[in-house]
Amino acid sequence: MLAGFCHTRAASASDASAPFPFPRAAAILAGMAGESRQAGFVGRAVELRRLDLALERAGQGSPQVVLVAGDAGVGKTRLLLALADRARRRGMRVLSGGCVELGDIGLPYLPVVDALRELADDPEEARLLAGAALTAPGLGRLLPGIEPAEAAGDDLDQLQVLDALRAVLVGLSERSPVVLVLEDLHWADRATRDLVAFLARTLRSGRVTLAVSYRSDELHRRHPLRPLLAELVRLAAVERLELAPFTRAEVAEHLEAIAGGPLPADQVEAIHARSEGNPFYAEQLLAAGAGDAHVELPATLAEVLLARVQGLSEPARQVLRVAAVAGRRVPHRLLAGVAGRPEADLEQGLREAVGAGVLTSDAATGSYTFRHALLQEAVYGDLLPGERVRLHAAYARLLAAEPGGAAAELAHHCLASHDLVGALAASVRAASEAEAVLAPAEALRHLQRALALWERVAEPATVAGIDRVELTLRAAAAASAAGEQQRAASLAGDAARTAGDPAQAARAYERLGRYLFDAGRIEEALDARAKAVELAPAQPPSRLRARVTAAIAQALVNARRRDDARRWCDEALAAARAAGSAADEADVLSTLGMIEQYDDPANARTLFAAARAEAAGAGDLEVELRALYNHAEVGRSMGDLASAGASFDDGAELAERNGLDWSRFGIFTRRGQLAVRYLTGDWDECERLLAAVPELVTTLAAAQVVAQGLGVLVARARPAAPVRLRQLAGLAGADPFLDRDVAVWEAELAGWQGDLDRARSAIRRGLAAADAVGHFDQVLEGAWVAMNGLSVEADRAGQARAAGDAATLADATAAGRALLERVRADAERAPRAGLAHDVHVRGRRAKAEAEWTRLQGRSDPARWQAAVEAFSYGNVYAVARCQWRLAEALAVAGDRDQATAAARAAHATATRLEAAPLQSALEALARRGRLDLGVGRAAQRTPAGLTPRELEVLRLLVEGRSNRQIAEQLFISAKTASVHVTNLLAKLGVHSRLEAAAMARRLGLEQPAGLER
């Protein structure tokens, strides 16, 4: 596998131009395929039953994780093959890949790429892959057949790749259930382990089974797989199978199946005792002649295996030695190149090795594989040191001549052949290759190896093409991207201490400051940035000086020392201007904007606008994006929706132009576009933007965009709303912001449908998600959830009061009070987060206070009026909803004129927005309160978009009539009645008659027609 993956790709790329230099290889490969027979399956009944159940559950849409553990040779692969068989018989799709014997050599996603290789052959699957690659450019570089999307900027991260892979699996599983088998995880690279952890944690929907195997005898105390396994076994949907050795009877059955007949009892006994029930060992003992009195068998398994190899001819042994150095799988061209033998010899050796069951051939990849890893290990272990070095060197020579994609293997072979110079150069290249597929942990490990080789090579900087301090800083950046902030800090600290000149040291300290800050070591971060300032002379003015002073200013902002920060910003600004660096100037202006935002948001906005113009002029995309986003956000926060909307539009356009559609920035600006349009009531445009998000591939990135637009679908009672909600609920746990949004929309939908229990549990989830965000500036996010929660509790209190249910009333009151406290506390905290001026904070507070009076049964028109005003900056739907409650409160208070005015205004807005549930609610209020909405009867007669006939059907349905009874009552056929029922369920967005009845009651649709006027 090791050599297999890259070289099959390299080979197929060059096949078209150059003739394959081994005319007989294809014949050898094809001729040998399928020659290794497999005897019947033995035992494992309990395991198979558990696997069947897992497949069953997965087939029903509940994703499964299966762990198969056991010693080498005990039967993990065989069991997984049986699983694959059973899965295929159920019509499932099986994808499998394996890790390599040589261990983690730092090739990211090796088994995953292997498993997904065949997908690109099917056009529809290729489309799915391409769709996923759209939201995760790193994925395109990993998989064959996809044009890698070109993207600028570095705010793409590994999570996107993991998430896109998850989306591919879930997307595939919509066609048929998918089983992903990853073998020998104890040898996996970090990126693959990350993927397994990610899938286990985040797969919530989709007919997907992830089955992995690992050798339990390999897992020493500090093995990197251990923490992952510890986490996995705690998850509910994980099935862990520890394979036991065969019993004596099972060994007998196994051996007899191979031998093709009964064996003497003492031979079976001897083999069972020697092999301790390990089927692979038992097979090998049988092949080596165990039990035959004339054959003296060596003591250990390795020796038994070698004894078998020794029995082969010299050409076969030579082939095996060469193959063993490559790893488990070796492509024909590489094997032939390293063996350096006449083709006839090679062919004879290969045929013999395959015939003896030591190698197997795979015509599809043009490669050979050891039947079992233990065979490869035994042959490799038996090589003489000199021979081993010579063969590794030969591989290194061949690989060095191959174009791209193989640096990690090259480094491995160089190291093993003591070629430190080659290893250093290859390690630096391997790091670049890992960075390109967004696998920072792999990059870090190559860079650390390069650093370790540094002292042992002459002229290392020339070999590596980079100096040691820069290499260390690059390693620090990789560590930071891999989430290892402490390691990043210690690497950057090392770079700072060993820097060649003050300028380099200043840069290193500046980086150190950032990593320390990310590691939560705020004071040390400030010290590091102060050192950077000390090292960069103020005169003559330089870009460096501008940069380090800007950096300390930013650190001070983060430490909430705004006055000190402002002073440094002034200096940084002067330095940037004197040095003529517009990009640095723009960066400082943005930082100044962040400071001003607290006390003078209008000024902050001016600064962000200036920063943006400056950055655009200097062509600094990253700074421009930051300034633009901040500009939009501060506008939104001030309630200047027109300006905010324009900025978000600009940002989205800029992102798209630079291939950053699905970068964090691209997602944020798109969310901003949707958020502003939701507020201003430009809902058709929201739906248009939403329609552009691919539905097939629900990556987290796409989900974050969809979640922002969902409010429109819910408010319009679109049938797509519950569908999208269900899709998004499948991602629960992956991102707290997403969970919070989904919870609030779910609560609103359930509220309109009259299902208050569902609404309450959604609110509970939303609050938990908001708590999970935790970041200081985000504490306010919970207030939005709490405000919506208050509406639910107020509804509940109203129902309890009407039903005389004192216990529920008390409970709703207590819950409401807690929610109100939360909204109030968050509003008090707003100034500390620089949001003293925030219109949304004010609106939420005002509405929560109004809902609280409604909850207590004395809905206060003054409070509702205040809420209407608080939302009047342009949040049209919130205004209309508050006007509805205002009208209701006024009607109760007997102020019919004012009530009518409020209801009319709200109804007009709801009609314009096509907010059907709100519209119906207002019409119901008008009927109950005898308010004249000022619209013709025609409009009033079709609440919730129902025809008069459907309305009649609904009213009978509410009374609990069956279709037959409805038909009789209305003088129509039962079939027609059932069509009416189906249509009205769809229009109400509900799934059952019970829900429809609850909804009808809630919307006031159930009164007999006579009472309508």
Ligand SMILES: Nc1ncnc2c1ncn2[C@@H]1O[C@H](COP(=O)(O)OP(=O)(O)O)[C@@H](O)[C@H]1O
């Ligand atoms: N349940 C079984 N029935 C028949 N043969 C088995 C069974 N389990 C293992 N074997 C055989 O034993 C050998 C080693 O099994 P394998 O699955 O490759 O072990 P592992 O993957 O655990 O190292 C193979 O030749 C395999 O066919």
Ligand SMILES: [Mg+2]
């Ligand atoms: Mg195996």
